[in-house]
Amino acid sequence: MIKNIAITLFTAISTWVFSQPTADQILKKVDENMSSENRVFESAMTINGDRNSRTITSRTYAVGDKKSFTEYLSPAREQGTKMLKLENQLWIYSPSTDRTIQISGHMLRQSVMGSDLSYEDMMDDRKLTDIYNASITGNEEIEGRKVWLLELKAKVTDVAYASRKVWIDTERYIPVKEEFYAKSGQLLKRSTLSDVLKIQGRWFPTKIIFKDMLKQSDGTEFKITSVKFNQEIPEYIFTKAALKQ
């Protein structure tokens, strides 16, 4: 009797263990899902302040994680502002001054258009598996969907966040929530991803809410209004000359 129970239990555990992918496999699948050769998307970023909210719309062209070009479309005050990211360099063109400035050093820590996102949040384009050791620490349910909770600990020294927690949808392999921690363990930022749609055969979250946990605000909502993967993007877009056009 005891022998039978042991065999059943062993079989059940083995099935569970071997059916569940490893943390690295999950992250790899997430990377495959979230990244593409290139993409063109339009988005609306709503910055919720203490007194009011404002929405900034933009169009972005991106190739992998290394190159991106964003043009702000509205409101009138931001219209025509352009941002170019090439590897670890970032330039911003302001039409009001007709000048292009490179954002570096401490300026990277400033928020993008007053949002909860800093420029440097947009700069780290390394793959998670390259900079973190991941482990599955739990299975949870968020808004009716089963998720894995992954804990990521930095394995390299030059990383912005010493640890992260990522909640990943077990079926769609997309993150639904992410928390960023300081070395001391203090929670610094949280992002919540939702409104998942199947676009060109892949699941993709179209709404992300970023929240700087040290600041008093309702966070910044980033809504992708249209996205197209694997488009033909002319190479000249990713040049400084394109900023002034």
Add this chain to the structure above:
Amino acid sequence: MKIAFKLAYRNLVGAGLRTWLNVIVLSFSFVVIIWMKGIITGWDYQAKTDMKNWEIGEGQFWHKNYDPYDPFTLTESHGKIPEEFRKEVQSGKMLAILICQGSIYPNGRIQSILIKGIDPKQTLLQLPTKKLDTAVNAIPAIIGNSMARANKLKTGDFITMQWRDANGTFDASEIYIAGIFATNVPSVDMGQVWIPMEKLQSMMILPGEASIFTFSNSDISRVQPKDWVLKTKRDLTASIDKIIKAKTVGQSIFFAILLLMAMLTIFDTQVLSIFRRQKEIGTYVALGYTKQQVVWLFTTEGAMNSVLAALLAACYGIPFLAWQAKVGWTMPVNASEFGMAMSQTLYPVYSGALVVSTVLIVMLTTTVVSYWPSKKIAKMNPTEALRGKIQ
């Protein structure tokens, strides 16, 4: 000569109210010029003394990459304490300071700051760093008055501070405001948080490193270590000199206007005297005075206004200036918002050179202004003058 002085004095006193109005206006110029120049000298002295006491000591060594006006340099501007400085640092005659960037979140708002690490036991600067020796479950910190006011912070408050270590990794912790100091030097106050040096070094993973060194004795000949640049007291207070120079130019324009007004009255008085006293001029010449002597007499008369003005100025000016030197002049606007080392109350400093130069300038100007209309006498026809005919 003696007669000329006697006559000039008698004529001046005889003119009564007209003379005294001139003298009062001129004496006012004396006092205002000396007071204003004294304020500027006092500000120069106070600013440099405060900078010495609070920030620069007798000079500093900066890391070669350090530029206080360029925050881009901060991540690269630190280095190991050089062997040449170690002895002086240990004896407390040289102070190592590490400077890094960070943010605090007072009342949920983000505020960029400079985090400065300093030895809590230091006595070289007037910063109350002893308060950093506080055992508390957070990082003890001291901040300046302006910083506290701008961020609505008070002693005993806890706020979150965020920074990135030398590798670029974010870290955050609570800081405890152990003390708030009042200083006139904004460069140790605005947007700055002072914490214990060792704590900052461990936070940043920069053990034994510093960004600047402040020393208390400039007479020691030191070997300038590689990567460190000497900044003398003169270099560090050059900005004050520039401001003072700019202010002095501005003040000179004001003095010129003030003097112009006083000189205008003297000039008018001289013109009127020569016009009304033509018979007198003719009589002097008839009595044997040369024309030059008459010119000299009238010039002396005009110049004597400044002597009387100096005496009058001394009567009420000395007590006033002495009182000002004691109580100072409190500016009607908040001096901490000027962004330079400036106390709310400025105490004028008067030097002998300042008083003598002012008196000489006013006297010389008065003499020139008095001589100018008197030149006309030399061209006068004595006979016509005796008749009182207008020439």
